[in-house]
Amino acid sequence: MLRFIVRRVLLMIPTLFIISALVYFIIDLPPGDCVTAQVDELLSRGDADALARADELRTLYGLDQPLWRRYFEWVGGIFRWDFGLSCQDTVPVSDLIGERMALTLIMESCTIAFIWIVSFVIGVYAATHQYKMGDYIASFIGFVGLSIPNFLLALVLLYVGKVYFGLSIGGLMDPEYIDKPFSWGKLVSVAEHLIIPVIVIGMSGTAGMIRRLRANLLDELQKQYVVTGRAKGLPPMKLLIKYPLRHAINPFVADIGGLLPDVISGSVIVSVVLSLPTTGPMLLGALKTQDVNLAATFLLFVAVLTVIGMLISDLALAALDPRIRFGATSEK
Amino acid sequence: MTDQTSASPPGPKPDRMPHFVNREPWDPYVAERLTADQEKYYMAGQWKLMWWRFRRHRPAVVSMIFLALMYLSTAISEWIAPYDLHSRHSAYIFAPPQQVHLFHEGKFLGPFVYGMKTARDPATLQRVYTPDLAKPMPLRFFCSGEAYEFWGLIDATFHFVCPPEGGHFFWLGTDRLGRDLFSRIVYAARISLTIGVIGITLSFVLALVLGGLAGYYGGWIDSLVQRITEIIKSFPHLPLWLALSAALPVTWSPLVIYFGITIILALLDWPGLGRAVRSKLLSLREEDYAAAAQMMGAKPGRIIGRHLLPGFMSHLIASATLSIPSMILAETALSFLGLGLRPPITSWGVLLNEATDINVVAVHWWLMLPVVPVILVILAYQFMGDGMRDAADPYA
Numbered sequence: 001m002l003r004f005i006v007r008r009v010l011l012m013i014p015t016l017f018i019i020s021a022l023v024y025f026i027i028d029l030p031p032g033d034c035v036t037a038q039v040d041e042l043l044s045r046g047d048a049d050a051l052a053r054a055d056e057l058r059t060l061y062g063l064d065q066p067l068w069r070r071y072f073e074w075v076g077g078i079f080r081w082d083f084g085l086s087c088q089d090t091v092p093v094s095d096l097i098g099e100r101m102a103l104t105l106i107m108e109s110c111t112i113a114f115i116w117i118v119s120f121v122i123g124v125y126a127a128t129h130q131y132k133m134g135d136y137i138a139s140f141i142g143f144v145g146l147s148i149p150n151f152l153l154a155l156v157l158l159y160v161g162k163v164y165f166g167l168s169i170g171g172l173m174d175p176e177y178i179d180k181p182f183s184w185g186k187l188v189s190v191a192e193h194l195i196i197p198v199i200v201i202g203m204s205g206t207a208g209m210i211r212r213l214r215a216n217l218l219d220e221l222q223k224q225y226v227v228t229g230r231a232k233g234l235p236p237m238k239l240l241i242k243y244p245l246r247h248a249i250n251p252f253v254a255d256i257g258g259l260l261p262d263v264i265s266g267s268v269i270v271s272v273v274l275s276l277p278t279t280g281p282m283l284l285g286a287l288k289t290q291d292v293n294l295a296a297t298f299l300l301f302v303a304v305l306t307v308i309g310m311l312i313s314d315l316a317l318a319a320l321d322p323r324i325r326f327g328a329t330s331e332k
Numbered sequence: 333m334t335d336q337t338s339a340s341p342p343g344p345k346p347d348r349m350p351h352f353v354n355r356e357p358w359d360p361y362v363a364e365r366l367t368a369d370q371e372k373y374y375m376a377g378q379w380k381l382m383w384w385r386f387r388r389h390r391p392a393v394v395s396m397i398f399l400a401l402m403y404l405s406t407a408i409s410e411w412i413a414p415y416d417l418h419s420r421h422s423a424y425i426f427a428p429p430q431q432v433h434l435f436h437e438g439k440f441l442g443p444f445v446y447g448m449k450t451a452r453d454p455a456t457l458q459r460v461y462t463p464d465l466a467k468p469m470p471l472r473f474f475c476s477g478e479a480y481e482f483w484g485l486i487d488a489t490f491h492f493v494c495p496p497e498g499g500h501f502f503w504l505g506t507d508r509l510g511r512d513l514f515s516r517i518v519y520a521a522r523i524s525l526t527i528g529v530i531g532i533t534l535s536f537v538l539a540l541v542l543g544g545l546a547g548y549y550g551g552w553i554d555s556l557v558q559r560i561t562e563i564i565k566s567f568p569h570l571p572l573w574l575a576l577s578a579a580l581p582v583t584w585s586p587l588v589i590y591f592g593i594t595i596i597l598a599l600l601d602w603p604g605l606g607r608a609v610r611s612k613l614l615s616l617r618e619e620d621y622a623a624a625a626q627m628m629g630a631k632p633g634r635i636i637g638r639h640l641l642p643g644f645m646s647h648l649i650a651s652a653t654l655s656i657p658s659m660i661l662a663e664t665a666l667s668f669l670g671l672g673l674r675p676p677i678t679s680w681g682v683l684l685n686e687a688t689d690i691n692v693v694a695v696h697w698w699l700m701l702p703v704v705p706v707i708l709v710i711l712a713y714q715f716m717g718d719g720m721r722d723a724a725d726p727y728a
Contacts, residue, residue: 015563023572029579147711149661151668152703155687162694257566265570269665273688283571284669287578295575302571310566 008314012307016300023299024071027292033063034087034290061085074293078300084293086286093297097279101301104267104278106190108305111198111263115205116252122206123213127248128240130218138210145207150266154200154273161196173277197274201266205259212251220244253320256313260306382646385723392719395712402709406522410480413515414493414501417678419478421500421510423450426696427461429505429513436468444470447499458695469496505698507686516683517702523679525709527594528660532652534598535659539605539648544636546606547613557610561603569600573662577671586677593672597659608651612644646724654717657710664706680706 039054058064062073062084074084083093126138173189220226221244229239271280279298286295376384387393405412421427430445446463453460477494481487495501504513546557576596580589616622617640625635666672667681668688675682683702687693693700 019563019567023575026575026579030581031583147714148707149664149710151665152684152706155684155693155700156703158690159693159697159700162690163697261566261568264568268568268570268574269669272669284574284671287574287671290578299571299575302568306566306568 004318005315008311012311016303016307019303020075020296020300021071023303024074024292024296025067027287027290027295027299028067030290033058034292035061035063038087061087070292074296083297086294087289087291093294096282096294097297097301100277100279100282103190103276104271104280104301105305107194107197107201107271107276107278108263108267110194111202111205111267112256112259114198114202115209115259115263118202119206119209119213120252123210124217124240124245126210127214127217127221135214138214142207142210145203146211148203150200150203151269151273153203154197154270157196157200158274197267197270197276200274201263201270204266205262209252209255209259212255213248216248216251217244220247250317250320253313253316257310260309260313264302264306378646382723386719389719389722391715395715395719398712399709399716402521402705402712403525405518406525409518409522410482410488411490411492413512413518414491414495414503415478415512415515416480417511417516417519418676419511419515421502421506421512423510424448424461424500424502424506425459425508425510427500427502427506427510428696429698430463430500430502432471432503433468441468442470444468445496445499445501467499469499471496471501504701505696507699508692513683513698513701516678517680517705520678520680520683520702521705523590523673523677524660524663524681524706527590527597527663527679528656528713530591531594531597531601531659531663532656534594535601535605535655536648536652538598538602539609540641542602543606543609544613544641547610548617548632548636548640550614554610557606561607564600564603569662570665572600573597573666574669574671577666586674590673590677593663593666597662601655601659604655605648605652608644608648612647613640616640616643647721650717650720650724653713653720656717657713660706660713661710 035054035057038057042053055064062070065073077084081094083097085091086093086096122138122141126135129135173186173193223244226239226244229243230236234242267278268280268283270276271278272284275281279301283295283298285291286298373381427448430448432443432445434440434443436444445468446465447467447469448461449464451460451462452458472494473492475491475494476489477491479487479489493501502512502514504517506512507516542557546554573596576599577593580592580596584592613636617635622635622639625639630638663672663679664681664684667679668684670685670688673679673682680702684700684706687699687702
């Protein structure tokens with residue numbers, strides 16, 4: 001088991017390295033840099049010595065250095081929790097991102113939890129009540145959830161909330177808590193505001209999970225050991241939980257590999273639509289202004305999140321399924 | 333166990349059957365006589381069987397017809413749209429949708445609209461449009477209206493529907509520049525619908541080449557391709573798409589950006605298909621007929637293309653169809669966020685970009701209407717893809 005974990009962790013390092021390098025180079029790819037935009041703005045305002053200040057700014061941000069040098073400086077800084085300067089207002093990236101990352105993390109974990117709990121309950125219900133009313137309703141909801149793109153749903157919800165209920169569902173906390181230190185009231189406010197984004201982001205994931213769990217559980221429920229158990233007179237609940245459910249739950253954990261990227265993608269775009277103070281809107285802004293350090297830090301954060309999520313799912317699966325634990329690495 | 337007790341022969345039972353032995357020599361290989369239907373079934377080719385099976389899936393067929401109509405409409409957008417993509421009506425900024433009526437004061441008039449009176453709200457300074465109920469204006473059909481260039485080539489004025497003489501016809505309202513939203517949705521379909529198809533074609537080719545190489549040769553090529561696939565598949569696509577499309581220089585022409593975006597979409601989409609190609613090839617290359625072809629001296633390209641691929645082409649096409657909607661959506665999302673296509677190229681996502689500000693949308697709700705075709709097309713693709721996937725295995 002220990003060797004398994006160590007191997008997985010060691011494998012993470014080159015992956016993250018490659019991703020971070022690729023991302024850094026891609027963002028820097030288009031002609032011009034973040035100073036160009038700022039200088040253009042200054043020039044248009046009639047600031048005559050903007051061009052002279054451009055060189056000054058470039059030196060400040062290290063943009064006069066070759067790309068690879070900047071990249072290694074950035075990577076080196078990461079280990080000291082120093083992500084370089086953001087081009088926006090010359091503040092260290094680490095000052096900008098702290099709370100946003102925390103909120104993103106909270107939102108995404110809540111979404112995963114939501115997906116698991118809801119799809120577990122509905123999936124088990126749908127499978128045990130096959131071809132009953134509830135099953136049809138669940139399937140229908142599942143289909144709709146899979147097909148309606150989450151950002152459009154967010155847009156529609158935003159509109160409905162604004163026009164019919166007069167409330168703005170944007171934001172992640174009440175205005176009086178913004179930029180305030182952590183408190184109990186703030187936590188409650190965040191929790192209230194989390195509900196809609198979590199549902200919107202988790203919608204398609206939940207729908208997919210319900211489908212899979214239902215199919216898996218139905219397969220298991222038809223097997224002979226279930227018939228035997230029932231014939232022996234096991235109570236239905238115990239029979240369900242003890243054997244078939246344990247089988248069917250396996251893909252649940254394994255699927256987080258497919259779920260996590262979706263949730264992260266969804267959270268980026270949904271938080272832009274709902275203007276949540278998470279990493280999404282800031283990443284978009286950073287990409288638009290070619291703020292390389294800021295954008296690359298966010299993308300690295302996303303990558304780390306994904307990789308760690310995968311690791312956790314692998315470990316959970318290994319704990320759950322002895323076939324994987326004992327290294328029967330099947331290639332199929 | 334199901335009950336398989338001795339089945340009694342059909343028909344009325346006589347008291348006792350006479351014992352009968354046929355003295356003719358019996359040839360076990362003589363063909364069983366088939367009914368016409370059976371014969372048709374057994375003689376049908378693979379694609380024909382799939383079509384029969386697909387036809388039984390009602391929602392899929394309906395979706396296919398719907399999609400076919402949508403794609404047909406992109407060929408004649410100029411005829412369908414009453415106005416041009418860019419024509420502005422500065423007197424009608426943010427005009428609400430005009431209703432099409434049939435009866436005026438109890439009299440049947442055929443489809444017509446009422447003229448619009450413009451006034452300014454003294455408090456909010458917003459324009460308020462009220463229908464002028466005194467003036468019914470019949471719409472014109474198969475008429476000559478605003479001039480355009482058909483596909484940018486031929487000058488023409490023909491439209492299916494034209495605004496009434498001296499009036500306007502904004503069926504779905506206008507946007508902040510007074511452009512007719514319905515016409516814009518019709519034109520935008522051209523971009524939104526094609527981007528999925530072009531993107532999937534690129535991704536299909538990539539998947540065939542890379543998955544084919546990995547599956548057929550194995551070895552280090554296989555492990556390299558596998559690693560790349562894993563990384564791409566495990567990483568959230570949207571942030572990467574954002575980064576990649578932000579990397580397209582602003583100075584490029586919109587048409588080049590369009591192709592750039594399709595390439596970006598394809599770059600992250602191929603691993604799913606590529607993996608399918610690889611695993612199928614891995615198992616199929618062990619088949620006897622592949623070995624036979626190899627021994628006869630066929631080149632790898634021929635073996636893959638001629639012998640192995642046809643065996644699972646239908647599956648591939650079905651799963652490719654299922655990933656078209658995600659491509660259309662990705663483009664919509666990118667353009668919606670302002671990092672995708674740029675005007676003058678107009679897609680549904682570009683139209684939705686106007687709906688990003690909720691305060692504007694709250695007043696002018698029709699700006700959200702491009703959501704409708706997006707969802708309809710995605711639903712249709714999903715139904716059709718489901719049907720195709722079921723049909724792809726006609727012997728199941």
